[in-house]
Amino acid sequence: MRDPSGLRDPKGLLAGIASVRRVRRVVRRHPLFVLALIATGALLAGAIFAPALAPYPPDEINFAEKLDPPSRAHLFGTDALGQDIFSRSLYGARTSLAIGGLVIAVALALGVPLGLAAGYFGGRTDEIIMRLTDVMLGFPPLLLPMAIAAALGGSVFNAMVAIAISWFPWYVRLLRAEVLVLRQEAFVEASRALGAGSPWILWRHLLPNAMAPVIVQASMDVGYAILAAASLSFIGLGAQPPAVEWGLMVTTARVYFLDFWWTATFPGLAIFVAVLAFNLLGDGLRDLLDPRLK
């Protein structure tokens, strides 16, 4: 039952006031975080509602209007095929956000269990898992995804697989470091003394308590995964035409961007904004979730 006076349920009203205050406090203290929330929200909305928001179909070729500078008809101008760059940037958000989200999801699915196991069981398990990550992280940055993507063949999906495979060792390390600290804690020992088995301890105690830094890292990494995918496209090992992806748009524009600046600038800025937004989001989450970090 609704109770606007708050007399019958003072607790509920207080909680409501508290949450409003809380939101205000967050806005005041972490303006960049709020900005990042708005930016990532806008990107997400742009990606989801691209068909409704885009003034033109992303692949509509119109040679009569090729390489037109930004105007009212074409906010970001048009490319060499006369395609509307604003519409393509919106659709590009779909590709890039999907890549970012899926890469991190796969990397988490691989890295979290392995990191938990390495930290909790120690010994030989730990040794084997950690040497594996040493090897994978020993590659020059981007060389491993490049080599895997080349072996699989260039496509958005293969680029995702390649980046996820080269990414998960970071989560293994992160989780392991957290677990090494947590498993010494009194509540874990107490639980073990009460007869809890390893799966229970891992699932109920270690994983939830190790989640904060993982969430922080993962939200930052969505941006870096987008960046890595764009870089692969740039080298020619990622998205291939007719896929609509920001990195590929910049790459295609390489031939003529000196004379037609908008062709590379807007998709490039889109990558920049997305990476920046997720980076700030992670930063803000770190401040909110775990003041110890930083």
Place this chain on the structure above:
Amino acid sequence: MPAYLARRLALTILVLWGLTLATFVITHLVPGDPAALYLGPKPTQEQIEAVNRKFGFDQPLPVQYVRYMQGVMSGDLGLSLRTKRPVTSELGARFAATFELTTLGMALALAVGLPIGVASARRRGGAVDRLSQVVALSGVAMPAFFMGMLLQLLFHGRLNWLPLQGRLAKEVMAHSPVQSLTGLYLIDTLLTGNWPAFQSTAAHIVLPALTIAFTSVAVVTRMARSAMLEVLSQDYVRTAWAYGLPERLVYYKYALKPALVTVVTVVGLAYGYLLGGSFLVESIFDWPGLGQYAVLSILYNDYPGVMGVTVLYAVSFILVNLAVDLIYHALDPRLKEPGT
């Protein structure tokens, strides 16, 4: 200590070996005929068989791997399938180009990043601090290739001050070729008094070096700032203040020196990464270094080339780590005591 060092060395070798094995496996996942790649279009059956025999492509993969590793031990990284030249000598020439570019870029990043980082720590939350955070964030979020293109757009396309790409103008290369002494064009041309070539190569290196500096300055600034803040909170710094020592002395002598230890580590590691070749920057500026070589090798499925880059990178990374350790000891006398 020797036991610890021995373990560390053994682990390093294990990781190195793992890197070569992983690269070998990945590059051989691609279904392809290395002999056909080596011979170019339309080879005859006899030619293919001859090449297969010569390079051992007809052998089982484990045998090929062992042979390759035997070569690596004696410094022979095999023959590039793309250029048909020994990978070792190709990498040598390209390493110099990458070294020159990376060192200049890193030096620029240090020259800009260190003072900004220190200034941010002095006035925490001040205008410089906020500005440096913005710069640091944009340096991290900006795609290197896009940054390079923006610089090209401005300094070549609009202003026409600097060349678009390459290491040396073609006309200059024909008129006054660079005599290779060190492989570093800036130094070689100076030593031989080859002014036209010096001017050309200096003009060519500016934009790629700026791009590398831009992506690295974020790391330098952040590290310098946090290391300074850490040191400034120490008791001995408070004591220095209490003694009434001049501000300059406290900041630049007593605080900066220990803070540099941390900065050197991180910058050293970043530098080590860059020496493996900045794939994107070298590609966009057509810079004939390791990064471009790696990209070309991967695109052509030239596995001796890919493996060569990986091996060289891993070795140089280890050497940089060693150098970082040594600089550490020079900067922090506490580490010199025996047994620590």
